[in-house]
Amino acid sequence: xxxxxxxxxxxxxxxxxxxxxxxxxxxxxxxxxxxxxxxxxxxxxxxxxxxxxxxxxxxxxxxxxxxxxxxxxxxxxxxxxxxxxxxxxxxxxxxxxxxxxxxxxxxxxxxxxxxxxxxxxxxxxxxxxxxxxxxxxxxxxxxxxxxxxxxxxxxxxxxxxxxxxxxxxxxxxxxxxxxxxxxxxxxxxxxxxxxxxxxxxxxxxxxxxxxxxxxxxxxxxxxxxxxxxxxxxxxxxxxxxxxxxxxxxxxxxxxxxxxxxxxxxxxxxxxxxxxxxxxxxxxxxxxxxxxxxxxxxxxxxxxxxxxxxxxxxxxxxxxxxxxxxxxxxxxxxxxxxxxxxxxxxxxxxxxxxxxxxxxxx
Numbered sequence: 001x002x003x004x005x006x007x008x009x010x011x012x013x014x015x016x017x018x019x020x021x022x023x024x025x026x027x028x029x030x031x032x033x034x035x036x037x038x039x040x041x042x043x044x045x046x047x048x049x050x051x052x053x054x055x056x057x058x059x060x061x062x063x064x065x066x067x068x069x070x071x072x073x074x075x076x077x078x079x080x081x082x083x084x085x086x087x088x089x090x091x092x093x094x095x096x097x098x099x100x101x102x103x104x105x106x107x108x109x110x111x112x113x114x115x116x117x118x119x120x121x122x123x124x125x126x127x128x129x130x131x132x133x134x135x136x137x138x139x140x141x142x143x144x145x146x147x148x149x150x151x152x153x154x155x156x157x158x159x160x161x162x163x164x165x166x167x168x169x170x171x172x173x174x175x176x177x178x179x180x181x182x183x184x185x186x187x188x189x190x191x192x193x194x195x196x197x198x199x200x201x202x203x204x205x206x207x208x209x210x211x212x213x214x215x216x217x218x219x220x221x222x223x224x225x226x227x228x229x230x231x232x233x234x235x236x237x238x239x240x241x242x243x244x245x246x247x248x249x250x251x252x253x254x255x256x257x258x259x260x261x262x263x264x265x266x267x268x269x270x271x272x273x274x275x276x277x278x279x280x281x282x283x284x285x286x287x288x289x290x291x292x293x294x295x296x297x298x299x300x301x302x303x304x305x306x307x308x309x310x311x312x313x314x315x316x317x318x319x320x321x322x323x324x325x326x327x328x329x330x331x332x333x334x335x336x337x338x339x340x341x342x343x344x345x346x347x348x349x350x351x352x353x354x355x356x357x358x359x360x361x
Contacts, residue, residue: 003192004246007123008147010238014225017046017152020088020113021054027109027147028085030057034075034099036091037062039115043090043155047113059084067094067130069137072101084108086147092163093119093270097127104142111148116159117167117233119270122149123241126189134267136260141189145245149237156233157225164220165303166271168213168232171240172304173252173278175206176285177336181248186336188248198247205239208232213302251284251341252277254331258324264312268305275304276311279357283349284341296357306357308350314361316354321347 011023024031033047040062051058061078064071075098088111089099096112100121103110112122121127125145129137156164179202180186181194188194208231215228244253255277259265265273282295296306305311313320325346328334334341 001192002195002246003188003190004195004197004242005125005145005190006242007145007149010123010149010151012151012153012230012234012238014154014230015152016150017043017113017155018050020047020150021050021052021056023148023150024051024056024086024088024111025054027111029055030084031059031086031088031111032079032084032102032108033058033060034063034087034089034091034095034102035060036095036115039091039095042158043115047090056086063089063091063095063098065094066132066134067097067101067128068132069129070132071098072105075102076105079106086111088113090115092116093121096121097129100127100142100146101129101140109148110142110146111150112146113150113152114237115155116163117151117156117236118159118163119167119170120237120241120244122146122151122237124189124245126245130260134260136257151233151237153225153230153233157220157229158223159220161217161220162303163269164217164232164236166269167236168209168302169271169275169304171205171236172209173274173281174202174240174243174247176278176281177250177252177333178202178243178247180250180281180285180338181336183338184336186248189245194247198243198245201239202243202247205235205243208235208239210298213298217302248336249333250336251281251328251334254333255280255324255328257331258327259311261323261327262313262316262320265308268311272305272311275299276306276308276353279306279353280346280349281337283352284345285338292356296360300360305361307354307361309354309358309361314358316350321350324350
């Protein structure tokens with residue numbers, strides 16, 4: 001059996017934030033907007049104006065900064081007894097995850113409005129919770145994917161370039177993870193066999209990233225959208241999200257369990273962590289030196305980390321490597337790899353990556 005999940009509606013374009021009120025009106029007449037304070041300063045007014053024009057009663061609550069159970073409870077208390085028909089979240093991945101969690105608790109329709117293409121959280125039915133020290137606590141699931149994902153490419157073009165780099169890293173790994181899951185007939189995020197549609201999306205996503213990353217990053221650094229950025233945003237937000245949920249994850253994402261437990265790597269963006277994790281996965285896959293050299297060249301061009309040193313952990317101790325390996329190997333995604341991996345083999349792969357790429361950091 002296969003299960004393929006997706007948002008009910010995906011809207012992407014330049015200037016589409018002006019349409020957010022009308023899009024939310026398709027879902028309900030009242031909405032709560034969870035928004036990052038920094039994001040509110042440059043999109044809040046447009047959001048409120050569009051909702052007023054569409055006759056959507058809007059309340060705004062500001063995100064506190066961490067995707068934690070305590071933050072979700074705080075926001076739920078702030079909303080009180082007057083439950084909205086829609087919970088919308090505007091900001092980065094953590095803000096969006098909190099908005100999704102809050103919407104699920106309130107039984108509301110859910111809309112996500114990413115202001116950076118730093119990951120594929122906007123399309124997904126899962127959300128990740130952390131403690132106050134950014135250690136991963138658990139991954140939770142909604143009953144369904146978001147009802148609406150709205151992506152304004154003009155807004156994305158004004159976000160810092162390093163956030164798009166993180167999104168490229170998060171999307172890049174999906175081809176290799178889904179291919180592993182398909183090869184072993186593993187399980188996707190819905191608990192079913194991976195779908196061929198997800199595999200096609202993962203491979204198409206990868207092709208777009210290889211073709212358009214350089215031009216898209218130029219656009220973001222110039223703070224002006226272009227056609228390459230249009231394609232990269234769709235790859236990072238939509239194609240990446242659809243492919244991992246319905247295709248499956250593997251070592252690259254399993255490594256976030258270990259990496260989030262070791263400072264300073266724990267503070268690295270998700271897309272940077274999994275980009276490093278992909279390099280470890282490719283070594284464990286036994287890829288050729290020619291293949292690894294091509295992967296490293298593209299990663300450097302895109303600004304993606306290849307080593308723990310590039311994530312801020314220079315000369316990792318044996319205890320740190322042991323902890324990363326232990327937590328990674330306990331992650332369920334390891335079942336989607338082509339063969340069992342021992343603790344010693346995992347340590348060896350990480351050490352090989354440091355020997356090969358730490359000097360590039």
